[in-house]
Amino acid sequence: MAKVVRVLAVLLPALLPGLTAPAVAEPAPLPWTGSWETAPSGTAAALPGAAVRNVVHLSVGGTAVRVRLSNRLGTAPLRLGAVTVALSRAAGPEAVPGTLRTATFRSATELTVPAGADAVTDPVPLRAPAGADLLVTVYTPENSGPATYHRTALQTSYVAPAGAGRAADEDGTAYTATTSRWYYVTGVDVRGPAAGSVVAFGDSLTDGNGSTPDTNRRWPDRLAQRLREQRLGVLNAGIAGNRLLLDGAGPSALARLDADALDRAGVRVLVVFEGINDIKGTPEANDTAAFAGAYRTVVTRAHARGVRVVGVTLTPYAGYPAWTAAGEAVRQRVNAFIRDGGAFDAVADVDATVRDPDDPGRILPAYDPGDHLHFNDAGMAAVADTVHRVLTQEPLRSGLTGRAHATAPVTRTAPRPRPAGR
Numbered sequence: 001m002a003k004v005v006r007v008l009a010v011l012l013p014a015l016l017p018g019l020t021a022p023a024v025a026e027p028a029p030l031p032w033t034g035s036w037e038t039a040p041s042g043t044a045a046a047l048p049g050a051a052v053r054n055v056v057h058l059s060v061g062g063t064a065v066r067v068r069l070s071n072r073l074g075t076a077p078l079r080l081g082a083v084t085v086a087l088s089r090a091a092g093p094e095a096v097p098g099t100l101r102t103a104t105f106r107s108a109t110e111l112t113v114p115a116g117a118d119a120v121t122d123p124v125p126l127r128a129p130a131g132a133d134l135l136v137t138v139y140t141p142e143n144s145g146p147a148t149y150h151r152t153a154l155q156t157s158y159v160a161p162a163g164a165g166r167a168a169d170e171d172g173t174a175y176t177a178t179t180s181r182w183y184y185v186t187g188v189d190v191r192g193p194a195a196g197s198v199v200a201f202g203d204s205l206t207d208g209n210g211s212t213p214d215t216n217r218r219w220p221d222r223l224a225q226r227l228r229e230q231r232l233g234v235l236n237a238g239i240a241g242n243r244l245l246l247d248g249a250g251p252s253a254l255a256r257l258d259a260d261a262l263d264r265a266g267v268r269v270l271v272v273f274e275g276i277n278d279i280k281g282t283p284e285a286n287d288t289a290a291f292a293g294a295y296r297t298v299v300t301r302a303h304a305r306g307v308r309v310v311g312v313t314l315t316p317y318a319g320y321p322a323w324t325a326a327g328e329a330v331r332q333r334v335n336a337f338i339r340d341g342g343a344f345d346a347v348a349d350v351d352a353t354v355r356d357p358d359d360p361g362r363i364l365p366a367y368d369p370g371d372h373l374h375f376n377d378a379g380m381a382a383v384a385d386t387v388h389r390v391l392t393q394e395p396l397r398s399g400l401t402g403r404a405h406a407t408a409p410v411t412r413t414a415p416r417p418r419p420a421g422r
Contacts, residue, residue, distance in 0.1 A: 029191070030062070030063070030191050030192055030193060031191070031194075031265075031266060032066070032189045032190070032191050032265040032266060033060060033062070033189060033190055033191075033192070033194035033195075033196060033197050033233050033265055033266035034187060034188075034189050034197040034199075034233050034235045034264040034265045034266055034267065035058045035059050035060050035061070035062070035065075035128075035188050035189060035190045035194070035197075035233045035235075036056045036057060036058050036059060036134070036187060036188040036233075036235070036236075037068075037186065037187045037188075037199075037235035037236055037237055037260070037264065038056075038150040038153070038182050038185070038186055038187070038236065039150065039186065039236075039237045039238070039239050039250065039256065039260040040070050040072050040073050040148045040149070040150060040186060040250065040260075041149070041150050041151045041152070041239045041240070041241075041242075041249055041250040042073060042149065042151060042249065042250060043073050043074065043146035043147055043148055043149065044146070044147050044149045044151075044181060044183075045146070045147065046140065046143050046144055046145060046146065046147045047140060047147065047159065047161075047183070048140060048141070048142050048143040048144075049140075049141060049142075049161070049162065049163055049164065050139070050140065050159050050160060050161050050162075050163045051082070051137055051138065051139040051159070051160040051163025051166045051167045051174075051175075052137065052138050052139075052140075052157060052158075052159050052163075052179065052183040052184070053093045053135050053136075053137045053157060053158040053159070053160070053172070053175050054135070054136045054137070054138065054157045054182050054183060054184075054185045055088060055133055055134075055135060055155055055156065055157045055158070056133070056134050056136055056155075056182070056185065056188060057131070057132075057133055057134075057155070057216045057221065058128055058129075058130065058131065058132050058133075058134055058188060058190065059130065059131070059197075059221075059224035059227075059228075059232075059233045059234045059235075060130050060190060060192070060194040060197075060224075060228070060231060060232065060233040061127075061128050061129040061130040061131075061132065061190060061192060061194075062127075062128060062190030062191045062192025062193075062194065063125070063126075063127050063190075063191060063192055064123045064124060064125050064126060064190070064191040064192075065085055065123075065124050065126050065128055065134070065188055065189065065190055065191075066103075066120055066121050066122065066123050066124060066188070066189050066191075067083060067085060067103055067120070067121045067124070067136055067185060067187070067188055068118060068119070068120050068185070068186045068187035068188070068189070069083065069113065069118070069119045069120070069121075069138065069184050069185055069186065070113075070117075070118045070119070070148045070184060070185075070186045071113040071114065071115055071116070071117055071118075071119075071144075071148055071184070072116060072117065072118055072148050072186075072259070073116075073146065073148040074113075074115045074116070074144065074145055074146055074147070074148050075115050075145045075146055076115055076144055076145035077112050077113065077114055077115060077144060078112065078113040078114075078115075078140070078144040078145075078147075078148075078184070079110070079111075079112050079140065079141060079142055079144055080105075080110060080111045080112070080113065080119075080138060080139070080140065080184075081110055081139045081140060081141040081164075081167075082102065082109060082110070082137075082138075082139040082167040082168070083102075083103040083121060083136070083137065083138055083139070083167065084100055084101060084102050084103060084135075084136075084137045084167045084168055085100070085101050085103055085124055085126060085134060085135065085136055085137075085188075086099045086100035086101065086126075086134070086135045086137075086170070087099040087126075087128065087132055087133070087134060087135070088132070088133035088134065088135050091156075091214070092158070092172055093135065093158035093172030093175035094170065094171055094172040095135055095169075095170040095171075095172075097170055099126060100168060100169075100170050101124045101125070101126050102167075102168065103121035103122065103124050104121065104122045105119065105121060105122060106122065107122065115145075118186070118259065123191065128190060130228055131224075131225075131228070134188060136185045136188070137166075137167040138167070138183060138184045138185060139163045139164070139166070139167040140163075140184075141163075141164065147183055147184065148183075148184060148186075149181045149182060149183050149184070150181060150182040150186075150239075151181055151240065151249070152204065152207050152208065152209060152239075152240040153180055153181050153182045154180070154207075154208045154209075154211065154213045154214070154218070155180070155182070155213065155214060155216075156178050156179075156180065156213070156214055157178065157179050157180075157181070157182065157183075158172060158175035158177070158178055158179070159175060159176075159177040159178065159179055160174040160175045160176070160177075161176065161177060162174070180213075187235070187264065189265045189266075190233075193231060194231045194232065194233055194266065195230060195231040195232055195268075195400070196232060196233070196266040196267070196268040196400065197232060197233035197234065197235055197264065197265065197266045197267055197268065198223070198227065198232055198233070198234050198235070198267075198268065198269045198270075198271060198391065198400075199234075199235045199237050199260075199261045199264060199267055199269070199270050199271065200219070200220040200223070200234060200235065200236050200237060200238060200271050200273070200387075201237045201238070201253065201257075201260070201261050201270055201271060201272050201273070201274065202237070202238045202239075202242070202271075202272065202273035202274045202312075203238060203239060203240060203241065203242040203243070203273075203274050203276065203277050204238065204239075204240035204241060204242075204277075204374060205219075205238070205273060205276070205315065205373075205374060205375065205383075206218070206219065206220060206236060206237070206238025206273050206274075207236070207238035207239060207240045208221075208236075208238070208380070209240055209374045210369035210371070210374030210375050210376050210379070210380070211375070211376065211377050211380050212377055215377075217377045217380055217381075218236060218238075218380055219375070219380040219381070219383040219384040219387070220234045220235070220236040220238070220384075221234070221236075221380075222380055222381050222383075222384035222385075223384040223387055223388055225384075226384060226385075226388045227388070227391070230392075230400065232268075232400060233266065235261075235264055235267075237256075237260040237261055238273075241277060242274065242277060243274075243277045243278045243281060244274045244275045244277075244278050244285075244291065244294050244295075245278050245285050245290055245291070245294055246278065246281075246283075246285075248277055248281060253272075253274050253294070253298065254294060254297060254298070257298060257301060257302075258301075261302075262301065262302060262305045262307060267305070267307050268307065268308065268400055269307065269308050269309070269310060269391065269396060269400065270298070270302050270307050270308070270309045270310070271309075271310045271312060271348070271387055272295065272298055272309060272310065272311055272312060272344075273312035273350070275291060275314050275334055276314050276315070276317060276331070276373075278291070279314070279327045279330050279331055279334070280317065280320070280322040280323065280324075280327055281322075284326075284327065284330075285330070286326065286327075286330045288330065288333045288334055288337060291334045291337065292337050292341060292343070295311065295337070295338070295341075295343050295344070296343050299343050299344060299345075308345040308346075308395075308396060309344050309345050310344060310345065310346045310347065310348055310387065310390055310391070310396065311338045311343065311344035311346075311347050311348070312338070312347075312348045312350050312387070313335045313338050313339065313347065313348070313349050313350055313351035313352070314331050314334055314335055314338070314351060315350055315351050315354050315355070315363065316331075316351065316354070316355050316356075316360065316361050316362050316363050317331075317363075317372060317373045318359070318361035318362045318372065319362055319372030320371060320372045320373040323372075328361055335351055345395060345396065346390050346393075346395060346396050347390070348386050348387045348389075348390045349386070350383050350386050350387070353382050353383065353385075353386045354367050354375065354379055354382055354383070363375070363379065364379075366378055366379075367379030367382060
């Protein structure tokens with residue numbers, strides 16, 4: 001009889017599932033959201049044997065991070081000997097004690113990234129608050145050829161010339177050199193309660209030229225502060241010298257759109273502020289239809305990924321050495337299309353915000369760092385305010401409260417753009 005009871009105890013739950021206690025569903029993992037980004041702008045000489053401690057400023061926080069690294073513009077396989085992450089203790093290369101973590105790639109501590117490819121680390125358990133500075137240290141034991149980097153970091157990072165074993169240092173004594181570039185690292189995603197991310201896509205005006213270095217006063221940083229209560233990350237995909245229609249500093253906007261914007265984690269809205277370098281560059285672009293076609297292509301590709309797009313009007317540059325009356329006429333025609341062409345989901349009229357009402361072809365002196373093209377800290381804040389107003393009004397507000405676009409990055413070879421000429 002005892003044997004029969006034991007058999008029934010095994011069989012009854014399977015035969016009569018309705019009589020058993022309901023299974024408790026495991027909570028879904030929190031989503032990944034982009035918290036920081038920089039776009040590859042070109043290459044620099046490799047630093048064989050060195051460890052570069054990149055300082056990056058998060059927009060939103062989480063309980064885990066994953067790091068995006070790139071050999072996209074390299075010409076040879078890139079050997080990553082070690083990658084670590086830690087919270088920055090203060091200005092400098094020192095980590096908050098107890099926060100340094102070794103990043104892995106499918107559980108391995110080393111990885112070789114093919115030329116033209118991007119990579120992403122495994123999730124790294126690390127509680128990182130919004131607005132924190134993160135130290136991402138990359139040790140490259142050998143010369144892997146030209147290093148993919150971001151030139152205009154406007155942020156001091158640190159280098160240990162003899163980097164073997166130094167990526168795991170909490171103290172910064174080995175980091176005796178500094179650099180104003182970000183090497184290899186192109187993004188940090190966080191896992192947590194963030195509601196998604198906004199990508200700021202553009203040129204030097206977005207990259208931050210004219211703002212105060214080491215202060216995070218680029219307009220995307222200021223926008224991140226304004227969106228923090230909404231738990232929205234802001235990703236800076238600006239490249240100084242970048243162009244909409246042609247390769248310039250870095251691949252053209254159309255060539256890099258997926259890798260630098262649409263493939264990022266949790267993207268909800270793309271803010272496009274690009275085109276002035278096409279007007280004032282060599283060769284000059286003066287065909288308004290070409291600008292319109294490029295903007296429409298960006299919007300179409302973004303909409304296919306469920307991402308809404310804000311167009312930003314091109315801002316004044318009279319007084320800059322490359323200004324011409326013909327170029328100003330092109331800018332006005334392009335702005336007329338951005339405002340009234342119906343291509344974008346919304347328009348941020350930054351031109352109207354920053355221009356001098358007494359001389360509309362020029363930036364207001366209060367926003368001009370002196371070169372008559374870029375923005376100082378006050379100008380950057382004004383741009384952020386203008387974009388913020390658009391994002392928090394309909395129809396964009398509903399786009400920021402809907403379902404975020406998700407990505408699952410893997411180590412892969414991306415379509416290879418032409419390396420930048422500088």
